[in-house]
Amino acid sequence: MDQFTTSALALQKNLLELRKERDRFTTQGKHEDAQRMACKIAQIEAVIAALPDAVRPPTLQ
Template sequence: METFNRSAVALQKNLLTLRQQRDRSRAMGDDQRAEDLQRMIARIEAALATLQGAFEPPTLQ
């Protein structure tokens, strides 16, 4: 289970990085890159949403 938690935290950190990159891209006017990043984020979040309660990782917060 520890490996799962480590992987889950790493995934959350990657999601945070993707969101930051998306926001920076939008701020710089690179809307196409921001949209691409948003699609990646949405796919990852959709996959996480399908996890059942016992498999949901603790959040970074």
């Protein structure tokens, strides 16, 4: 379970970095890139949300 939690934390960190990149695109006026990034983030979040509670570690929000 420890490796699973470590992986979940890494996923959270990667999602944070993707959100930061999306925000950078927005501030740079690259709205199409920001929208594409937002769609990818939403897809990842949808997969996480669909996980059963038994396999969703508490680190995932």
